[in-house]
Amino acid sequence: MAKRLDLKDVDIYYGDFHAVAGVNLSVAPRSVTSFIGPSGCGKSTVLRTLNRMHEEIPGARVDGEVLLDGEDIYDRGADAVAVRRTIGMVFQRPNPFPTMSIRDNVVAGLKLAGVRDKKKLDEVCEASLRGANLWKEVSGRLDKPGGGLSGGQQQRLCIARAIAVAPDVLLMDEPCSALDPISTLAIEDLIADLKKDYTIVIVTHNMQQAARVSDQTAFFNLEATGKPGKLVEIDDTEKIFSNPKEQATEDYISGRFG
Amino acid sequence: MTERTTEQAPSRSSQDETSAAGSATIDTVTAPDPARERSQGSPIRGRGERIFRGLTSGSGLLVVAAVAAIGLFLLVQAVPSLLANNANFFTSPVFDTRDAANLNFGIRDLLVVTLLSSLFALLIAMPVAMGIALFLTQYTPRRISRPFAYIIDLLAAVPSIIYGLWGIAVLAPALLPIAEWLQGNLGWFFLFAPGNLPVLTGTIFTGGVVLAVMILPIITAVTREVFSQTPRFHIEAAQALGATRWEVIRMAVLPYGRSGYIAGSMLGLGRALGETIAVLIVIRAATTPSNFSLFDGGYTFASLIASAASEFSQPLPTGAYIAAGLVLFVLTFVVNAIARVVAGGKVNG
Numbered sequence: 001m002a003k004r005l006d007l008k009d010v011d012i013y014y015g016d017f018h019a020v021a022g023v024n025l026s027v028a029p030r031s032v033t034s035f036i037g038p039s040g041c042g043k044s045t046v047l048r049t050l051n052r053m054h055e056e057i058p059g060a061r062v063d064g065e066v067l068l069d070g071e072d073i074y075d076r077g078a079d080a081v082a083v084r085r086t087i088g089m090v091f092q093r094p095n096p097f098p099t100m101s102i103r104d105n106v107v108a109g110l111k112l113a114g115v116r117d118k119k120k121l122d123e124v125c126e127a128s129l130r131g132a133n134l135w136k137e138v139s140g141r142l143d144k145p146g147g148g149l150s151g152g153q154q155q156r157l158c159i160a161r162a163i164a165v166a167p168d169v170l171l172m173d174e175p176c177s178a179l180d181p182i183s184t185l186a187i188e189d190l191i192a193d194l195k196k197d198y199t200i201v202i203v204t205h206n207m208q209q210a211a212r213v214s215d216q217t218a219f220f221n222l223e224a225t226g227k228p229g230k231l232v233e234i235d236d237t238e239k240i241f242s243n244p245k246e247q248a249t250e251d252y253i254s255g256r257f258g
Numbered sequence: 259m260t261e262r263t264t265e266q267a268p269s270r271s272s273q274d275e276t277s278a279a280g281s282a283t284i285d286t287v288t289a290p291d292p293a294r295e296r297s298q299g300s301p302i303r304g305r306g307e308r309i310f311r312g313l314t315s316g317s318g319l320l321v322v323a324a325v326a327a328i329g330l331f332l333l334v335q336a337v338p339s340l341l342a343n344n345a346n347f348f349t350s351p352v353f354d355t356r357d358a359a360n361l362n363f364g365i366r367d368l369l370v371v372t373l374l375s376s377l378f379a380l381l382i383a384m385p386v387a388m389g390i391a392l393f394l395t396q397y398t399p400r401r402i403s404r405p406f407a408y409i410i411d412l413l414a415a416v417p418s419i420i421y422g423l424w425g426i427a428v429l430a431p432a433l434l435p436i437a438e439w440l441q442g443n444l445g446w447f448f449l450f451a452p453g454n455l456p457v458l459t460g461t462i463f464t465g466g467v468v469l470a471v472m473i474l475p476i477i478t479a480v481t482r483e484v485f486s487q488t489p490r491f492h493i494e495a496a497q498a499l500g501a502t503r504w505e506v507i508r509m510a511v512l513p514y515g516r517s518g519y520i521a522g523s524m525l526g527l528g529r530a531l532g533e534t535i536a537v538l539i540v541i542r543a544a545t546t547p548s549n550f551s552l553f554d555g556g557y558t559f560a561s562l563i564a565s566a567a568s569e570f571s572q573p574l575p576t577g578a579y580i581a582a583g584l585v586l587f588v589l590t591f592v593v594n595a596i597a598r599v600v601a602g603g604k605v606n607g
Contacts (some may be wrong), residue, residue, distance in 0.1 A: 056497060058399065085500030095495040099513040108509065109499040161499070 002029040002199050003069040003168040015059035019045050021228035032200045034210035037220035042229030043203050047171050051087035052080040088162035092174040094154035096146030103142040109165040124164050132160035133190050152183025172202040188213050211241050219249045332584040339577025351547035355575035363578045367548045372558040376530035378466030384523050387477035395485040414475035422539030425468035430459035453553035460542035463552040468540050473526035480522025484515040524597035534560040559586040
């Protein structure tokens with residue numbers, strides 16, 4: 001549980017297009033790292049390479065090393081499906097399986113892993129929903145379809161689904177951008193709780209959110225359209241927002257840019 | 259009732275808006291009587307709106323009217339013959355209309371042959387169509403799946419008569435060993451029991467396989483379409499949990515495409531039920547009643563009517579065939595209704 005992530009000279013391509021160049025960064029276990037930057041700078045792309053979702057796009061590939069506690073997830077012996085079972089992901093748009101019940105949604109990952117014991121599944125279901133601060137709201141209707149919940153509840157259901165398999169790392173791709181402020185607050189509180197057990201990487205367009213939830217912030221930028229995105233700076237969140245080393249970071253967070 | 263009022267309310271308010279906008283522009287130029295404007299709406303826009311609405315609802319009603327008219331025609335033509343019928347229409351296996359004064363006709367065997375051949379065809383075509391659709395949408399890159407899909411669609415363009423010729427000349431002998439094996443080993447089961455034909459070619463079994471090939475393109479086309487529209491974020495949800503290709507299909511693609519797949523299959527079944535010339539050529543006529551076996555021969559509704567079409571001169575015998583046509587007409591409605599129930603009444607739910 002809660003493993004460390006290191007990226008070494010990671011280059012990401014979509015076919016011939018060089019999307020992101022030369023990323024080096026480290027994420028400590030039990031911490032929250034946020035990726036910020038203007039649209040198209042490649043922050044979501046970097047996030048999607050961390051659980052090998054990137055390669056589902058035809059022609060996409062990755063160079064360099066992505067180390068999970070020292071083991072390269074792109075190693076020849078590593079299996080993308082196995083990697084995704086240990087690195088969970090929450091998406092921008094809440095995406096529960098619409099025809100599955102709330103319970104089946106939460107334990108979907110466990111069932112894929114071959115867990116059939118009903119008692120165990122029920123236990124994990126309750127623990128995960130409690131962990132996602134959703135148990136009180138749905139405990140009476142676990143057999144109802146997950147598509148019937150509100151947007152914020154659906155997103156917490158997706159978080160419950162992601163943590164049910166006890167992942168080593170939890171990735172979040174703009175998890176609040178489709179939610180109202182109250183639901184956003186609920187998710188942010190949840191991230192603060194989850195930090196105790198999980199390594200979390202979150203992409204956000206909301207700089208206040210990055211400042212509120214993360215320990216470490218990475219700023220991505222691209223020099224011009226058509227050029228690859230780059231990691232400009234990564235540091236403690238406090239430093240990035242008060243005294244960044246790079247002028248580009250300063251410009252971005254103070255709103256003079258992007 | 260309540261539905262109607264809520265539906266009308268917004269359309270009326272939008273009409274008011276257009277009339278208000280219309281009168282505002284016209285006022286400055288010609289200044290017509292404002293009271294008249296208000297009561298009739300803007301003359302041009304209001305009329306265009308009404309004409310368009312009339313056209314659209316007219317087209318809608320036309321479909322309903324056409325279906326009702328066909329049903330009514332069949333009923334009116336069939337009733338005199340049904341009244342003159344000496345056999346039980348539903349349970350008699352005989353269809354004898356040679357003597358207009360002594361009609362003996364029943365649909366039992368027509369129904370059995372029609373349903374057996376069509377359902378057998380569906381049983382073969384459904385899994386194959388799903389396999390092709392999954393292969394094309396989930397397992398092959400677009401540049402390969404395009405021409406492949408085109409070939410499948412081409413199957414739909416082959417004329418029925420060609421299928422009929424192919425079925426009796428090529429497929430029937432080729433299927434003979436399979437038919438012999440089935441009857442030899444599973445003959446105790448009524449579907450594979452000896453039928454009412456002296457041979458094992460040109461049976462419902464053969465006809466069903468031909469029909470399966472004929473309805474494959476339509477089922478595949480519909481299924482491929484719905485599978486390819488599975489939302490990206492449903493697929494990603496499964497992938498991110500560590501689902502394999504097949505598990506992604508099971509968790510995201512199949513639940514999303516299920517109702518479309520059933521709808522497509524029912525379109526195929528509808529085609530199989532009404533298929534005429536290929537069935538007429540492939541399935542041999544039988545002299546004894548059906549044994550409910552796949553190795554029976556006989557006529558379907560459509561093939562019987564087609565075979566007798568040249569002798570439609572007297573109204574009463576003709577009416578007997580029209581009665582059979584009416585049953586086929588109703589049967590397709592029943593199939594559609596069942597499909598709706600199975601699909602859960604809503605698409606992609």
